[in-house]
Amino acid sequence: MDTITLWQLAALAAASLLVGFSKTAVSGANTISLAVFAAVLPARESTGVLLPILIAGDILAVLVYRRHAHWPTLLRLFPAVAVGVVAGTVFMLWADDEAVARSIGAILLFMAGVTLWRRRARPQPPPEGEDTDEPSRGGRLKARSYGVLGGFTTMVANAGGPVMSLYLLSAGFRKLGFLGTSAWFFLIVNTSKVPFSVGLGLIDAQSLMLDAALVLFVIPGAYLGRACVGRINQKLFDRIVIGATVLGGLQLLLR
Numbered sequence: 001m002d003t004i005t006l007w008q009l010a011a012l013a014a015a016s017l018l019v020g021f022s023k024t025a026v027s028g029a030n031t032i033s034l035a036v037f038a039a040v041l042p043a044r045e046s047t048g049v050l051l052p053i054l055i056a057g058d059i060l061a062v063l064v065y066r067r068h069a070h071w072p073t074l075l076r077l078f079p080a081v082a083v084g085v086v087a088g089t090v091f092m093l094w095a096d097d098e099a100v101a102r103s104i105g106a107i108l109l110f111m112a113g114v115t116l117w118r119r120r121a122r123p124q125p126p127p128e129g130e131d132t133d134e135p136s137r138g139g140r141l142k143a144r145s146y147g148v149l150g151g152f153t154t155m156v157a158n159a160g161g162p163v164m165s166l167y168l169l170s171a172g173f174r175k176l177g178f179l180g181t182s183a184w185f186f187l188i189v190n191t192s193k194v195p196f197s198v199g200l201g202l203i204d205a206q207s208l209m210l211d212a213a214l215v216l217f218v219i220p221g222a223y224l225g226r227a228c229v230g231r232i233n234q235k236l237f238d239r240i241v242i243g244a245t246v247l248g249g250l251q252l253l254l255r
Helices: 006-024 027-040 043-068 071-092 097-121 137-157 160-170 175-199 205-229 234-254
Strands: none
Touching (some): 006 027, 006 175, 027 043, 027 160, 027 175, 027 234, 043 097, 043 175, 071 137, 071 160, 097 160, 097 234, 137 160, 137 175, 160 175, 160 234
16 A cells, blocks of 8 residues: 555545445445455455445435434344355455455346346335335345345445345335435444454554545545435436446456
8 A cells, every 4th residue: 555656546535535425325336436446456455445434434324314214124134234244254264356356246247137127027116115025035035135145245345335225226215215224224234344354454554544544535425425316316316326236246247
């Protein structure tokens, strides 16, 4: 990190601004920030630098959308997410950068395909946060599957945003419920990841010094996202989330 150039620092600053924007406007756009950090820094180390930036964005998002969270959905997801985080930690003990990137990219593309298929098969969305098959065995299995994948991807590459975005879209969440539930979810999950990241050596004094310079850019990004979210219609919002997921998955898979 001592050899970061001015242009690389500018790219990280722009990616940090996008973190703030994504947390308060379009969650799936976070994959772009992940790609920038992984391009400028070594892939494994980039996850440790990015995590405190994400937590700062989560705090701002919770302050804005805290009243719109759907807690039954969160409580349904957390046990499976915990399993995924532990699995991701074990994976990070032996996986190299290429294995991490390709695994996450393949998962994101698969989840995007599943979500598009589900939306085509069910044109009328259920009431917000009330997926029509959620009480069924299949609905519970879907929540557990997305939860494990979300925990795994967020631990391995801070890429849980697209997975959980796809789950919330498939559950019929509208913009405010989507953003409020997502904000609380990632504040709790990302904070819980800190001890694991420290134990893996991904967060240290040097990475925190870089975070101190970058976190200031999260605030204007969050403000910009809050100002723009009301102007994004629901159909466009859904398409942006899915599109950002596909692009992020391709970037990770093919780089």
